[in-house]
Amino acid sequence: MKKQQRVFAVISFSFLLMAFTALKDDRPTLYIIGDSTVRNSMTNGQWGWGTLISEFLDSSKIAVSNQAMAGRSTRTFIKEQRWDKVLSTLKKGDFVMMQFGHNEGSKPDTSKAGYRGVLKGVTEDSVSLTWADGSIEVVHSYGWYLKKFxxxxxxxxxxxxVCSMIPRNEFREGKVMRSNQDYGKWAKQAAQEAGAYFVDLNSITADKYDAMGDVAVKAFFPGDHTHTNEAGARVNAQSVISGLRALPNCPLYNFIQFNLPVSFSSNMILQREKPVVIWGSAPAAKSVTLSFANQRKTVQADNxxxxxxxxxxxxxxxxxRNLVIYAENKDSIVMKNILVGDVWLCSGQSNMEYTYDRKIKRYALPKRGEDLQEMEKANTNKSNNIRYLYVERLNTRQPYLPSVGWVDASDTVMNYVSAIGYFFAKEIEAKTGVPIGIISSSWGGTRIEPWIPDWAYQNSPTLKDSVNGPNFKVDGVHPGQMFNSMIKPMLPSTIKGMLWYQGESDLNIHDHATYPAKFELLVNTYRELYTDKKMPVYYVQIAPHLYSKRKDPLPHDVYKLPEFWEAQAASLNLSKVGMVVTTDLVDNLGDIHPPYKWEVGxxxxxxxxxxxxxxKKTVFSGPAYQSMRVKEDKIILSFKTDAALKTTDGKTPNWFSLAGADGQFVEANASIEGKKIVLQAATVKQPTQVRFAWHETAQPNLVNEAGLPALPFRTGN
Incomplete structure (x- = not known):
């Protein structure tokens, strides 16, 4: 019933819009032509993006006439005189937006199947068909018809x-199939040859689909692989607007409704106890007024x-509460369900990106039953006070934020965002009552460099030359790429702090020597950009893994990982940072994605x-090496810890080794004495050095009373 009411409302709005257009005929009109993916029945999950495009345009300045028709190709749209109908009312200053390609694939002939077919490409070739009534039809190429329009x-x-056709719901090896080698390419070529603007709707939407994944995208296509429901049509309409925003020289750009970055939307959380900056676009030199929580602010847009x-x-x-923004002579923007709390940025690579929904089979599930129960518990006890901004993957040198905006924890998109971020937010919100917003902006396989802006490297005396070295060029990574598209568009927003889980890709190039400096640059740069020199940054030490089995891009030995652990731990000297250890959270050493994300959170x-x-009384870190003392043939280690030492299995501590002046390490016998560890090895009479968990497979049993694992370390290096 609600669906029918919505359809009726849309139809009623369309008639009202047509009536308004008739009264105010000085407005230009955007005519849209195409097939069923552009206009459909609006019932049973059949929605076209052209039906929703008016939501994103300034209706006081432009009218929209969606003349697309289901089942039509470029050829039949002309043959059935539908194009003549558009031309009869088309006037100077109007716009024609076209998207075809879904119905052109059959071989053109006089059969039912061939009725819509065209010749492939953008050629001037043609074929003549003789119909049963003796009439002759000349059939041209796809590009020829587009160029005629x-x-x-x-x-x-x-x-x-010209828009390239939206992709179908057809995935191969985790990626949606694109039309960039056929109809998408031909549409672009036709636009270039005939002098039209081009929106690569296929690529823009395909990028979104890839980021969402096949499970999420499937929900947009309830009936088949081509036709979307309303939610899918809205994604496609947003893609059209995104494409137009990349065409500032196109006059239609000026009719886009005054707007905000997607980092501001309904369901968002505004940072508490700090000034909150909100920005956007409006007609030049016009006033903009914002109203929220008994505050009313007015500014004037610049030129x-x-x-x-x-x-x-x-x-x-x-x-x-609602946040309302009014622009002079414009309709208002109303963002609903706004809370005030703490906003945390979650960033890094695949372990931070690791999905919340364990049903998505991208990674292995945890083997321990209690962890599955914990995930199920979280799934059924969601809080409306937890909100998520999911930033989709986009690698570009230009500032553009790929996201659909904020959602609350009951929304299905929660199934596709950072598990670590969610479990972190859930615990903080449960214990403090403060609403928590999580910005999830991560990309699997990325190194630290692309998350740091170019200018930060150029201003760093120690690092400005390192980005040109041979290691840096492995895989063609450049500084600032992820930052430009997945962080910069959210600035100068206000947040509480940052969570960081990254490093596997830097270990792959043996970057333990410069990683501490790069991480410090990341921390200092983000604190500067978020205008908070004391912004907390908490990060995750990467987990045990068989890196020595990898040969690409560089060969490893079993000590490269602990050397990188050491590099990560070095950043604990920075102010307002903290690190968590994950040596105890691995089921399969061959899997670089340990599954216990709820524990990391x-x-x-x-x-x-x-x-x-x-x-203040919360124990937040495992035992950390503090000092050592040699006593005869023993070494006594002191640890910094807020709780007594113990082992997870009740046995003696493992993964300790000793060496003398010769540097030959042997396994040591270890015993716990309060907050100290006593080490001894029969073959080392005069020990001088200690290693703990100094191997890529190390999963030591030493923890404190809070169950937090000890940090790997070595002495004498």
Missing amino acids: IKDAKAKGAIPI TGAWKIELDPMKASTTN HRLALQALAKDYGF
Whole structure:
């Protein structure tokens, strides 16, 4: 019933819009032509993006006439005189947006199947068909028909825009199949040859589908692989607008509704107890007014239409409120269900990206039953006070944020975002009552360099030359690529802190020597960009893994991982940082993605609770080496720990080794004495050096009373 009401509302709105257009005929009209993916029945999951495009345009300045028709190809749209109908009302200053390609694939002939077919490519070739009534039809290529639309539109003084066809729900090896070698390529070629604007709708949407994954995308296609429901059509309409935003010279760009970055949307959480900056675009030199939580601020957009408003610091609030922005002579933007709390940025590579929904079979499931139960418990006890901004993967040198905006923890998109971020947020929110927003911006396989802006490297005396070295060129990674597309568009927003889980790809190039400096640069740069020199940053030490089995890009031995652990631990000397250890969270040493993400989120939460939320008695770190003392043939180690030492299995501590002046390490016998470890090896009479967990497979049993594992270390290096 609700669906029928919605359809009726859309139809009613369409008639009202047509009536308004008739009264106000001085507005230009955007004519849209195409097939069923552009306009459909709006019932039974059949929605076209053209039906929703008016939501993103300024209806006071432009009308929309969606003339697309289901089942039509470029050829039949002309043959059935549908194009003539558009031309009869098309006038100077109007726009024609076209998207075809789904119905052109059959061989052109006089059969039912061949009725819609065209010749492939953008050629001037043609074939003549004789129909049963004796009439002759000349059939041309796909590109020829597109160029006819373009030329006819330009002859009327209208502005043509060609869109490549939206992708079907067809995945291969985890990627959606694209049309960049056929109809997408031909559409672009036709646009270039005939002088039209081009929106690569196929690639823009395919990038989104790839980031979402086949499970999420399947929900957009309830009936078949081609036709979307309303949610899918809205994604496609957003892709059209994204493409137009990349065409600032196209006059239609000026009719895009005044807007905000996607990092501002309904369901978002605004950072508490700090000034909050909100910005966007509006008509040039026009006033913009923002109203939220008893604050009302007005500014004037500059000559480019850019504006920025700063809200005064606010207390945390679990009350859902609307944030309303008015632009002079424009409709208002209303963002609903806004909370005030703490916002944490989660970034890094695949272990931070690791999905919350264990049903997505991208990674192995945890073997320990209690962890499966923990995940199920979290799945059924979701909080409306936890919100997520999921940033999709996009590698570009240009600032563009690929996201659909904020969602709350009950939304299905929660199934496809960072598990670590969610479990961190869940624990913080449960223990403090403060709403928690998580910005999930990660990309599997990335090194640290692309998350740091170019200028930061250029301003670093110690690192500005390192990015040109041979290691840096492995895999063609460049500084700033992820930052530009997945971080920069959210600036200058306000956040509480940052969670970081990354390093596997830097270990692959033996980058333990410079990684501490790069991580320090990352921390200092983000603190500068988020205007908080004391912003907390908590990070994860990567887990045991058989790196020595890898030969690409560089060969490894069993000590490269502990050397990298040491490099990561070196950053503990920075202010307001904390590190969690994961040596105990691996089931399969051959899998670089340990599955116990709820525990990683818990350990990160312990860091934040103890340091940022007033839980001073919380034990937040495992035992860390502090000092050593040689006593005859023994070495006595002292540890920095807030709780007594113990082992997880009740046995003596393992993974300790000793060496003398010759540097030959042997396994040591270890015993616990309070917060100290006593080491001895029968063959080492005068020990001088210690190693703990100094092997890529090390999963030591030494923990504190809180169950947090000891940090790997070595002495004498």
